[in-house]
Amino acid sequence: MATSILLSSSGPSCASTRSKCDGLPATSADGKLLVSSLTGGRSSLWIRGAKTSLPGKKQVHSSAFCLVRRRTVIVRAQEEQDQEGQINVNGGRRELIQAASIAGLSLLSSSTRSGIAWGAPVVPPDLTTCAPASVTTPPGVPAAPATTVNCCLLPPTKPIVDYKLPTKPQIHKRRPAHKVDADYIQKYNKAYELMRALPTTDPRSLMRQADIHCAFCNGAYNQLGSTNKLQVHFSWLFLPWHRWYLYFHERILAHLIGDPKFSLVYWNWDNQANVGGNIMPAMFNQQGSALYDAKRNQNHLPPVLNTLALSDLGNTNLTNEQIIQDNLNVMYQSVVTASTPDLFMGKKYSAGDPEPNIGGTLENAPHTAIHAWTGSDKETYLEDMGNFYSAARDPIFYAHHSNVDRLWAVWNTIGGRRRDHTDPDFLNAQFLFYDECGDMVRVRVEDALDNSKLGVSYLKVNGDKLWLNFEPQPLSATTTTTTTTTTDVTPKSIDEIPELGPSSPGKSATNVDKKLVSLAKRPTVIPQELLDKGLAQEDLEEVLVLEDVQVPRNVASHIAVFINLPDADANTPLSIAEYVGSFINVPHFAGEGMDMSMRSVIVRFGIKDNLRRLGITDPSTITVTIVAKLGGSESVPISVKGIKIEYE
Numbered sequence: 021m022a023t024s025i026l027l028s029s030s031g032p033s034c035a036s037t038r039s040k041c042d043g044l045p046a047t048s049a050d051g052k053l054l055v056s057s058l059t060g061g062r063s064s065l066w067i068r069g070a071k072t073s074l075p076g077k078k079q080v081h082s083s084a085f086c087l088v089r090r091r092t093v094i095v096r097a098q099e100e101q102d103q104e105g106q107i108n109v110n111g112g113r114r115e116l117i118q119a120a121s122i123a124g125l126s127l128l129s130s131s132t133r134s135g136i137a138w139g140a141p142v143v144p145p146d147l148t149t150c151a152p153a154s155v156t157t158p159p160g161v162p163a164a165p166a167t168t169v170n171c172c173l174l175p176p177t178k179p180i181v182d183y184k185l186p187t188k189p190q191i192h193k194r195r196p197a198h199k200v201d202a203d204y205i206q207k208y209n210k211a212y213e214l215m216r217a218l219p220t221t222d223p224r225s226l227m228r229q230a231d232i233h234c235a236f237c238n239g240a241y242n243q244l245g246s247t248n249k250l251q252v253h254f255s256w257l258f259l260p261w262h263r264w265y266l267y268f269h270e271r272i273l274a275h276l277i278g279d280p281k282f283s284l285v286y287w288n289w290d291n292q293a294n295v296g297g298n299i300m301p302a303m304f305n306q307q308g309s310a311l312y313d314a315k316r317n318q319n320h321l322p323p324v325l326n327t328l329a330l331s332d333l334g335n336t337n338l339t340n341e342q343i344i345q346d347n348l349n350v351m352y353q354s355v356v357t358a359s360t361p362d363l364f365m366g367k368k369y370s371a372g373d374p375e376p377n378i379g380g381t382l383e384n385a386p387h388t389a390i391h392a393w394t395g396s397d398k399e400t401y402l403e404d405m406g407n408f409y410s411a412a413r414d415p416i417f418y419a420h421h422s423n424v425d426r427l428w429a430v431w432n433t434i435g436g437r438r439r440d441h442t443d444p445d446f447l448n449a450q451f452l453f454y455d456e457c458g459d460m461v462r463v464r465v466e467d468a469l470d471n472s473k474l475g476v477s478y479l480k481v482n483g484d485k486l487w488l489n490f491e492p493q494p495l496s497a498t499t500t501t502t503t504t505t506t507t508d509v510t511p512k513s514i515d516e517i518p519e520l521g522p523s524s525p526g527k528s529a530t531n532v533d534k535k536l537v538s539l540a541k542r543p544t545v546i547p548q549e550l551l552d553k554g555l556a557q558e559d560l561e562e563v564l565v566l567e568d569v570q571v572p573r574n575v576a577s578h579i580a581v582f583i584n585l586p587d588a589d590a591n592t593p594l595s596i597a598e599y600v601g602s603f604i605n606v607p608h609f610a611g612e613g614m615d616m617s618m619r620s621v622i623v624r625f626g627i628k629d630n631l632r633r634l635g636i637t638d639p640s641t642i643t644v645t646i647v648a649k650l651g652g653s654e655s656v657p658i659s660v661k662g663i664k665i666e667y668e
């Protein structure tokens with residue numbers, strides 16, 4: 021008795037073998053068999069399941085596995101009586117790799133590339149290759165127990181199909197969490213109760229839903245045909261991946277309570293009107309409710325205001341009025357003045373690329389701030405919300421990301437160059453999710469760009485206007501309630517300020533410590549490629565780039581950046597026109613083979629609006645002050661290799 025692998029270029033269509041959601045748990049008898057024998061290493065055993073016989077288990081799997089893209093190659097693992105496997109592949113190179121790897125064939129190794137960008141969209145990984153993510157303590161940080169997490173996805177129980185958007189989508193109108201009534205909360209509670217009650221062998225259970233997030237952030241999978249990890253954060257994939265993630269999560273909840281209209285709420289943390297948006301929403305705070313998670317920062321329960329750049333972790337003496345002003349400017353700087361897709365959405369990340377490291381302004385703060393602010397300071401790695409591997413175990417995560425998604429849509433309406441990326445590598449990137457039936461589906465980025473096609477809309481709130489129209493003033497012109505107390509020794513005149521200059525190979529990094537001040541030259545020449553795009557001078561953004569910023573991977577840290585304010589320090593308010601933005605690292609585990617301790621990122625801010633408000637018009641040299649609001653100590657070192665300003 022041996023299992024043979026049939027690879028053929030035609031055969032039964034994957035789509036046709038997929039049944040409609042029958043309401044049964046995704047764990048069929050076969051599924052249970054698989055899962056129960058796969059604890060702790062599901063995927064690799066699953067390979068063997070397809071590759072060799074499983075003695076004593078007659079049926080490895082009842083349905084065909086269709087894991088290959090574009091339906092050009094169908095892979096079927098089926099049990100046959102003592103026959104040699106037939107291999108008959110008629111497809112592209114990548115299909116071949118995937119087909120072969122599913123079959124556990126050695127073909128994969130000879131075709132694997134390492135660290136080479138293909139100039140092609142990111143596609144789903146080979147699900148049969150999954151490694152646990154592990155964490156070690158960064159040098160100098162008090163010893164924490166080494167941890168590994170295994171968040172490999174449950175293998176699909178049916179062929180994976182391309183997800184088709186419904187032609188008449190069910191409307192999901194998402195409301196602010198602070199505005200929903202008791203009936204709504206009860207229904208929400210019920211939906212999560214049912215989701216929590218599903219067995220962990222069901223991909224729709226809350227734990228397995230959270231693992232999807234973990235898997236694609238913490239290095240569980242390599243990119244297809246590459247030894248580089250697949251990562252859905254820190255690049256242009258961040259926004260569309262999370263939009264799809266919420267889409268299916270919402271559909272699963274709706275399915276579980278039998279209410280197709282069920283909609284997630286959004287945590288309206290950007291709303292600085294005093295209406296309950298910028299606190300932890302009450303509906304998630306009832307102990308014993310399915311929406312409750314004990315692993316949250318108990319110092320941040322209502323009525324404590326949330327901070328969108330972790331200001332209160334670095335400076336605990338802030339008044340509510342200052343927190344609100346700071347939050348408004350964090351929103352203004354990260355959404356309004358982020359005037360290009362590269363700035364706001366993050367930069368390009370294509371097939372085979374190494375770990376992405378240029379996230380957008382919305383992701384870098386306030387998104388990360390809310391994660392770190394919500395996670396428990398009593399947990400080693402700020403679990404649950406404060407670490408990507410555990411964040412989505414907390415139902416508040418989905419309300420948080422619902423707001424992130426909403427803000428993306430708001431950004432789209434501001435105008436100018438605030439339009440989504442159009443690069444085919446962006447539009448054609450593909451992800452895998454489980455639908456409301458627990459069946460695995462494949463989706464494309466392009467299909468998520470219009471929320472109305474997904475049936476998703478957001479109830480409008482007036483709070484947006486407060487930050488959309490925020491007018492930060494230069495520090496000299498403000499009368500803030502917080503006084504800047506400069507305790508650090510700062511250079512006396514601009515002549516004494518060094519210029520760090522751009523990064524270059526072999527250049528060593530400079531420690532930020534508590535703060536770092538540097539001169540930076542503004543660009544004088546518009547690059548030809550921008551001229552070729554037909555951009556007028558007034559369309560161009562000036563982007564301040566911090567190159568190769570090194571932060572410990574597993575520690576929350578926060579740098580705030582100011583221009584023309586060399587005296588800025590950790591007590592300087594963020595509400596002023598000199599503040600250009602923040603970068604906040606959310607602790608996350610690394611995958612096998614990754615640098616476990618430090619992470620290198622490129623941090624970018626649009627500064628044209630700041631320059632205008634500060635009255636800096638002529639090309640000249642400005643000062644850049646990087647302040648470590650959280651971190652910047654020996655135990656949480658932060659360093660930077662280069663500073664430059666470029667046109668975009």
Ligand code: C2O
Nearest residue numbers: 233237253387391
């Ligand atoms: Cu996937 Cu809020 O991060």
